[in-house]
Amino acid sequence: MPQNFKTEFLHPRHWMTWTGVTILWLLVQLPYPLLVKLGRTLGRLARPFLKKREYVANRNLELCFPAMDNFSRSTLLTDNFTSLGMALIETGMAWFWSDARLRKHFDVEGFANLQRALDQGKGVMVVGVHFMSLELGGRVMGLCRPMMATYRPHNNPVLEFVQTRGRLRSNKAMIDRRNLKGLVSALKKGEAVWFAPDQDYGRKGSVFAPFFAMQNTATTNGTFVISRLSGAAMLTITMIRRKDNAGYCLYIGDMLTDYPSGNEQAAAGYINKKIEDEILRAPEQYLWVHRRFKTRPLGEAASY
Structure with a gap:
């Protein structure tokens, strides 16, 4: 997790990455209404070049909402790709905007829920969801109350440097998602740590549980294990882009006091x-392009 600049980042092999980062920095200096138009346009223009992702997203919608008619699903898919374009812009906003500029564009609902959870002194596991505005949501969460977050380090060292510096502008630390000991230790010290269990992490360490209309969805047991080892409180935090494009709302849910901590299968469901x-809350803003149903029970046909 490099936080300090290294001269090796200036090697010619990284020049294209720096060019992309610079362009993104320049773009997000534009007024927010223009950024919204730009992001939505980028999403529409990128769609023809992302056929595999389009297929995955459409298939996920078919599996999760089998009763949805073709027109509704097509509309949702179109909106999802415009949201995907906004995700790039929002990443730049998260990394490069000042605190003062960010504060003008979001509201928070339920902050008292987080404070009550922290007051218990056992740490708080923040259950996250992979919305398109996730990067921006992490920065905004830190402005409300500095946290820690689990993540997968980027393979590109320059992007790892840039994203880490951006994320730590308002948060405390990033924890490698494989570092279970570090995650549990932070929670036991009373920290709030973001953890997203909504992706397919493979068969190992997962159980099959219902997710929308899919009865057998590989679901990480990480939430269950971390909860048992740390004894932390749990709640959800979600960042939603308002439909009128008038900024964002950070929703902080009630504590999950009825979480079935004694039963792994029930906990996953x-x-x-x-x-x-x-x-x-906003299905068009969810990361449907992820192959959520890639891992299937033995003997079951592939989903894609």
């Missing part, structure tokens, strides 16, 4: 249901 509820 419980967390998936909470994630469903968050997705339904």
Whole structure:
């Protein structure tokens, strides 16, 4: 997790990356209404070049919402790609905007829920969801209350440097998602740590539980394990882009006091249901391009 600049980042092999980062920095200096138009346009223009991702997103929608008619699904898919374009812009906003500029564009609902959870002194596991505005949501969460977050280090060292510096502008630390010991230790010290269990991390360390209409969805048992080892409070935090493009709202949910901590299978189903509820706030903004149903029970046909 490099936080300090290294001269090796100036090697010619990184020049294209620096060019992209510079262009992104320049773009996000524009007024927010123009950024919204630009982001949505980028999403529409990119769609023809992202056929594999389009297929995955459409297939996910078919599997999750089998009763949805073709027109509604097509509309949702179109909106999802415009949201995907905004995700690039929002990443630049998260990394490069000042605190003062960010504060003009978001509201928070439920901050008292987070404070009550922290007051218990056992740490707080923040259950996150992979919305398109996730990067911006992390920065905004830190402005409300500096946190830690689990993540997968970027393979590109320059992007790892840039994203880490951006994320730590308002947060405390990033924890490699494989570092279970470090994550649990932070929670036991009373920290709030963001953890997103809504992706397919493979068969190992997962159980199959319902997710929308899919009855057997590989669901990480990380939430269950971390909860048992740390004894931390749990709640959801979700960042949603308002439909009128008038900024964002950070929703902080109630503490999940009824989490079934004694049953791994029940716990996986419980967390998936909470994630469903968050997705339904703005389904067009969810990361449907991820192959959520890649891992199947033995003997079951592939989803894609």
